[in-house]
Amino acid sequence: MAKIYIILGKSSTGKDTVYKKLLEVAELKLKTAVMYTTRPIRKSEEEGVEYHFVDEETLKELDQQGKIIEHRSYQTIHGIWHYFTVNDGQLDLDNYDYLMLGTLESYAQIREYFGKDRVIPIYLEVEDGVRLNRAIKREQKQEQPKYAEMCRRYLSDEEDFSDENLMKYGITKRYQNLDINICIYEIFEDIHTM
Numbered sequence: 335m336a337k338i339y340i341i342l343g344k345s346s347t348g349k350d351t352v353y354k355k356l357l358e359v360a361e362l363k364l365k366t367a368v369m370y371t372t373r374p375i376r377k378s379e380e381e382g383v384e385y386h387f388v389d390e391e392t393l394k395e396l397d398q399q400g401k402i403i404e405h406r407s408y409q410t411i412h413g414i415w416h417y418f419t420v421n422d423g424q425l426d427l428d429n430y431d432y433l434m435l436g437t438l439e440s441y442a443q444i445r446e447y448f449g450k451d452r453v454i455p456i457y458l459e460v461e462d463g464v465r466l467n468r469a470i471k472r473e474q475k476q477e478q479p480k481y482a483e484m485c486r487r488y489l490s491d492e493e494d495f496s497d498e499n500l501m502k503y504g505i506t507k508r509y510q511n512l513d514i515n516i517c518i519y520e521i522f523e524d525i526h527t528m
Contacts, residue, residue, distance in 0.1 A: 336427040340436040343458035344491035346468040348511045349435055355518050356433055362525055364433040367424040373415035377476050396420055404443030411482050438499055458511045
């Protein structure tokens with residue numbers, strides 16, 4: 335049975351890097367399903383790779399068409415940013431396994447939509463100090479760094495990814511992402527044996 339693997343974790347745990355490296359593992363034959371967001375694109379991102387970057391009017395149109403699988407909104411210091419997954423023909427679970435990026439909330443909604451046995455979490459962890467240093471270095475590369483938003487996300491992650499919330503969603507397996515090669519190998523072994 336085909337599965338959707340969703341990479342989860344606090345900000346700056348390396349989710350995007352792990353995502354890209356797992357897609358490079360030809361043996362896994364993972365397809366992608368790109369989520370949507372209304373937040374501004376970052377300098378290091380590419381439309382249609384990390385997300386589809388759209389405006390709120392597009393979100394409203396897709397919602398009216400009944401195509402939203404999951405949807406989350408966050409009040410940021412720059413206004414409300416929306417993140418969502420769309421039933422837009424990207425997912426063919428009769429034939430392929432998929433890899434996606436998400437949050438606990440998106441994981442729960444996608445699991446509800448497709449079924450618990452088809453949606454598998456890949457939860458990444460990194461020590462908080464390392465994570466904060468990574469976040470600062472990433473933000474420094476932006477044309478207009480948004481340090482306040484970076485700090486809001488960092489603090490919000492402590493609550494969102496609490497041990498209690500992880501247990502609530504049945505997430506017990508954790509992948510330490512200090513050495514990317516070891517992390518990718520461990521995830522590969524687990525996906526390969528499912």
